């Protein structure tokens with residue numbers, strides 16, 4: 052199995068045509084830049100571990116049980132294999148056996164039951180199908196999407212799940228077949244959650260952009276430029292069934308009026324499709340017209356009407372999306388719409404209803420992606436030159452090295468050698484002979500946890516820096532993620548680094564790597580303005596534990612202080628780069644990353660020999 056896979060897939064909104072689509076008119080669904088991420092990691096032992104981060108739900112399934120389950124239906128029933136073209140029909144007998152296994156052996160209770168049991172069954176089904184030989188793995192799910200609010204969290208999950216498991220099982224290639232395969236298996240997963248879905252949501256989450264849909268017709272993908280919107284959740288639950296029923300009632304009572312609305316909707320969607328085809332843009336006036344139509348169909352809600360009216364006062368157009376009766380609306384933000392204008396709109400809305408929630412995101416974003424560690428590679432390249440820099444000695448998967456307790460036992464191991472002569476200041480250079488100005492770095496990357504140990508051949512046991520990094524959701528509130536003992540805690544010094552804050556050395560400043568100025572065109576993230584961490588949602592903290600051991604009489608404190616300061620600069624710089632280079636690495640597959648690593652190894656060797664000095668130095 053592939054060691055580590057990370058797949059993201061976006062949510063969706065209905066741009067035009069909800070409700071009328073039920074009567075055979077066309078509708079347009081569009082991707083929304085809020086993502087579900089599925090991480091699949093190889094795991095030693097004999098269990099499959101699944102964790103749905105949002106509800107703090109995790110579950111362990113013994114492989115033996117899963118093998119037994121699979122063998123119980125493989126002979127008697129039609130069980131889909133991944134390669135079967137028609138692998139989208141779930142044999143009812145297979146479904147029943149999975150139901151029994153999940154419900155009886157692993158059943159959830161209460162609220163979790165209705166919300167997550169179906170998801171869990173989908174996972175079991177896709178896992179059994181993806182792997183011929185069942186293998187232990189851990190699969191974690193995180194989402195930026197509100198669940199059950201009409202923004203397609205279930206389809207986004209389904210696509211990330213299918214992509215993660217298929218890629219981990221080595222089933223995906225890097226061409227269009229991937230999308231088709233992933234979409235078909237996401238559809239299977241959607242069937243577990245929704246019974247009889249149309250398939251539009253998972254298709255949007257797979258392909259991204261916009262999709263035109265009409266009952267009984269093939270889906271038509273449409274290109275769409277990223278268009279920024281402000282999504283506003285009314286935080287009002289609604290029942291799609293009840294709202295669809297309201298429109299059915301209108302049809303029964305007043306068929307002519309109903310038909311008139313259907314015709315209006317058809318004309319509107321056709322105009323919007325033309326607009327997308329020609330300019331890739333969403334027209335605010337069509338959004339406004341569609342909202343009026345939905346109000347006439349009596350599927351809006353006072354909170355939705357209030358959002359639309361308040362936006363209009365700021366000369367912005369908005370509509371509900373999905374079933375209506377609560378749920379979400381989106382406001383179209385023109386390209387020149389300033390952040391201040393958006394913030395003012397939010398304040399005006401909050402002043403009228405303080406329960407509202409907001410997401411300022413692009414629409415029409417790309418579909419599923421497999422993302423990885425581009426920044427590390429690029430950073431090494433920039434720091435290498437003129438005899439200095441990085442030499443990569445080993446880069447291979449590792450297993451059976453339990454990092455921090457028994458968690459994260461598998462990942463990628465690298466061993467590198469850093470040649471530092473010119474990077475060190477005069478003081479340090481006088482301390483060390485030339486041969487000692489080489490550091491060796493061993494790193495175990497089991498994201499979200501990574502450990503790096505730096506040693507020096509000359510100083511042997513008298514020199515060691517260890518850096519442990521743990522990436523966790525939140526704003527740094529956690530007190531002891533590295534599980535330090537009370538003694539260690541007493542010695543620990545905590546330094547908060549804000550990647551959009553002050554730099555320790557002004558010479559480290561690079562305009563292109565300034566998060567306060569940067570906006571990502573692919574993800575819509577940034578710029579990070581003061582107080583960003585309090586507003587950003589979701590937000591992640593990387594907790595770094597730096598331990599440093601330098602035994603050299605008379606210099607110990609001085610060198611240790613210097614190392615700590617240097618590390619703070621390096622972390623700040625690297626994490627600023629991770630954000631500001633996102634448009635370069637977002638969407639790379641793990642295979643593309645590994646290919647880049649091989650290429651960079653050769654390039655680094657050449658650069659070290661040939662080119663001039665680069666990167667940061669302690670003499671700056």
Ligand SMILES: Nc1ncnc2c1ncn2[C@@H]1O[C@H](COP(=O)(O)OP(=O)(O)O)[C@@H](O)[C@H]1O
Nearest residue numbers: 103166170194198199200201202203204205208
């Ligand atoms: N992150 C997630 N992890 C696991 N299951 C999820 C996740 N997000 C959504 N789901 C599944 O999708 C269901 C919500 O689907 P649905 O009610 O159609 O709302 P939405 O419009 O958000 O897709 C959940 O009850 C759950 O079964």
Ligand SMILES: C[C@@](O)(CCOP(=O)(O)O)CC(=O)O
Nearest residue numbers: 069070072201291373374375
């Ligand atoms: C109202 C409707 O057009 C869309 C419902 O969307 P949602 O349940 O809000 O995701 C119903 C449908 O198309 O099945």
